[in-house]
Amino acid sequence: MKLYEHPGFPNPRRVRIFLAEKSVEIPTETIDVPGGAHQRPEFLNKNPSGLIPALETDTGEVISESASICRYIEELYPTPALMGENALEKATVDMWHRRIENQLFNPLGAYFHHSTQGLGDDRYRNAEWGEHSREQARAELKKLDTLLASRDYISGEQYGIADITALCAIDLAQSLKVANLDEFEHLHNWHSRVSARPSAAA
């Protein structure tokens, strides 16, 4: 297997943390996204979506979408389970993970691409949409703070993929100055807990 990614970007970090939690090491290759390498034929021939991260399997298939790459790793290396162990857990983790993606991670991405310089490329920008997305992300942080008053991790009592995506989203929110965790006691405690895991350095 080989992971195409970019150090410092939030989406590849989701996969790196997931792999670290499984103690799985695979070779990586950096795709120079700011330099446009993700839109050149060498990469597009492998991965028509042009998105990173992307995982090339040992038989040459390419899987993109961070969560789908994690699904593949989870199936190959089920222990420790990061996406639930039985039907109810799997559905519940998936529900919380989707909520983190849709209400927090993606809105932060929209803020980054629409209301800041983003990647400095010439994509369509709608600053008002970016600002609305920023407020949506902030509202979600408040909801998560309330949630984490009564549970240790986002999808319940077990650390899992929803925590990984939330950690990457919140660290992005902090670097974009969208959030100051001092405002959120329970979220702050959760953030300290998940950031102390060795995988967070991945």
Next chain:
Amino acid sequence: MKLYEHPGFPNPRRVRIFLAEKSVEIPTETIDVPGGAHQRPEFLNKNPSGLIPALETDTGEVISESASICRYIEELYPTPALMGENALEKATVDMWHRRIENQLFNPLGAYFHHSTQGLGDDRYRNAEWGEHSREQARAELKKLDTLLASRDYISGEQYGIADITALCAIDLAQSLKVANLDEFEHLHNWHSRVSARPSAAA
């Protein structure tokens, strides 16, 4: 189990088709979304997200998010598999399903809520974002038409959840007059094929 839903809405239809393909019948209850029932305490106490569809399990847990409900059904009733059978298939189906959701289904929802009367409620609207989303959805239909020139179903040679979400999205696109399938030969053929399955009437 019990499914809270609303006839005629695209998201509940995804779950109804999924259940029909599995030949699983469960009781349903209609939540009067246009009348605001999804925001009343009786429903919010069960399902704090306020979203439909939502599935109540036999032990009283409530799962929202259409894809997470499908995950639960897939785990309980694995045959026929609609989300892949082995690690590579599961990841590949998940990747295509996410692409259909992110590039087609969600943009159509954004067009509906931002650029049309939508549900007639007082939510934030950004008409320019809605129009951009409409164009994004149309561009994705063109890509899908190209894809379906060389395969029978969206995630490969097997019908699955990506086809179900795409069918619901495309029927929504037609009702919103975003798409006329006569423009897309291969997508049109695929649409005839999946619409002829008995589950499409669900």
